[in-house]
Amino acid sequence: MNKLQQTINRIGQLPAAAAERAQARLDSLTKPPGSLGRLEEIARQLVAITGAERPSVRRKTIIVMAGDHGVTAEGVSAYPQAVTAQMVLNFLRGGAAINVLARHAGARLVVVDIGVNAEFPPATKPADTSGNVEFLRRKVAPGTRNFAREAAMTRDQAVAALTAGVEVAEAEIARGAELIATGDMGIGNTAASSAIVAAITGRPVAEVTGRGTGVNDAGLAKKIEVISSALELHGLTPDATRSTLDALDLLAKVGGLEIAGLAGVVLGAAAARRPVVLDGFISGAAALIAAGLAPGVTQFCFAAHRSVEAGHRVTLETLGLEPVLDLDLRLGEGTGAALVMHLIEAAAKFYNEMATFAEAGVTEKH
């Protein structure tokens, strides 16, 4: 707990003065005040997060955590568990959506085996040897246990996975990362995320459970039943009147190793004052866990998009984050976050590079 607690203790409040300073510069640039809308808000937040006069988010890393879920034994997913490991190999060969979008974003891609139920031989390495793709072996366990029957992890495993996430973020930041994005891979992880979201928000399971990678109506009904029973088993039945909840306990009981790892990434980035782009539903559930451990952490976060997955809307509302995109995405892997990195970089660049009215000799508003 030591490393994790130290990280949590380092997460501070954003200085109000920085946002005010940023506003003054925004209003001096050659455009009608406020006319770049959300991009101006993002610029203000970047200045506040980084504390820099001219924030740079040029050096970007997408961290994809991969883990398996024992609850797949209940038949809650449209794809078999083996797909998690197959997709990790696809990431390393460069053929997945996140590979294409990471290249397009100019971002490094770090793929972390934090809990895949397969042994990757020592020769398993990224095909891309330029350093743009990295494979990290941080396996805490070969998947979680079936949370429909027992706790998904021990508390120690949850702490180990959170700490691994913190350390991966720290290593990327030490390497120069200025903007971090989260991504996930794990067959069954929408079930774990829905369980987390229902328990934290108090909303009915049926309201926050979706089709994931594409279960049919019968599969969806089954998934809702499995999650509802599991929450009851663990004493976590959604209750809108519950005022506090032990986020670590919740994570251990119904979470996932990759969800824990991503929560750790969010905490590690925030402690180092680096902005974090949250991908979709799984990353949102991870952020809820991170915010349960350190409430101030959401100030360092951007929500990339509003996923089609049921439950993501209430997740974002609970986090207090407004998504940047709304493109009916539901792939995960960090794909939405990768797309949004370009827009966040655009915000930093216009803020840093535009001429002021005085510099350009442009007449100001009447």
Place this chain on the structure above:
Amino acid sequence: MNKLQQTINRIGQLPAAAAERAQARLDSLTKPPGSLGRLEEIARQLVAITGAERPSVRRKTIIVMAGDHGVTAEGVSAYPQAVTAQMVLNFLRGGAAINVLARHAGARLVVVDIGVNAEFPPATKPADTSGNVEFLRRKVAPGTRNFAREAAMTRDQAVAALTAGVEVAEAEIARGAELIATGDMGIGNTAASSAIVAAITGRPVAEVTGRGTGVNDAGLAKKIEVISSALELHGLTPDATRSTLDALDLLAKVGGLEIAGLAGVVLGAAAARRPVVLDGFISGAAALIAAGLAPGVTQFCFAAHRSVEAGHRVTLETLGLEPVLDLDLRLGEGTGAALVMHLIEAAAKFYNEMATFAEAGVTEKH
């Protein structure tokens, strides 16, 4: 009219077979079917527009048309008319928002004086001599006349400006442009655009008129009154029951030279089967004119974003286009379109570069 009519005649229908072929490939890629949402729609449209097996939109050009408006004499804008020319010089020095965002998008920026009320000395050239910024002199007139009192242009001037737009698009395509974006600069041009939108959609002027660069309440009331009276003067009072309207006549009476130029760009790109990204409200008004001249043209268009400006929503509905972004932008210059070029390129890239299930050895859905 010859060149313009030839261009209009060349605009065809998108082949249904291309979209079906694209769908088959989309469903073979290593992701749950449909999970990239709007990005999949964009990929299908790119295949249909270009007719290419693997559409490329790497070579990008943003065309910014600049023109002045006689109607500014009525006090309908928050900035003086001189700002149009000042901003053109800002574009050429590289200090405006569109400069930053064009560089960020990796796009060429072509700034066209199609009707600025100022003479730019022969020495007026872009500071960026790399060829990434170009200045074109295609002045049809030094601004429009005051449409509150007389027609903004003659029909011949409108045709000349439309034709100039077609020719600028053609020149960029000949140079290799695979994706074209539209942008505008012209103090007073939201008034002209609102007049066009009201006349075409039949909606009340007050409903489609906004604050532009930022007029106050009194300024907004004045602007609505000026536009309403002008539409009455020209026999164009909004009428939801009117079935047809001569788009060229409307453009000449209450439009703008840059609006005509942008309509020409849209027509020229569509005739050459190049996708066009429409920026905000002014570009939307230009697209309404283009669609009035050639109804099939919207199939070649992407709407970049939903502007804050009142009237843009109904403009997009009338065009049948769903915007990609909704970020409270209202700057113009092509800034929203520049941001979206990255997302459209992302769609082409994932479609072209992802591995299929067969190639990656990933198990398909149950």
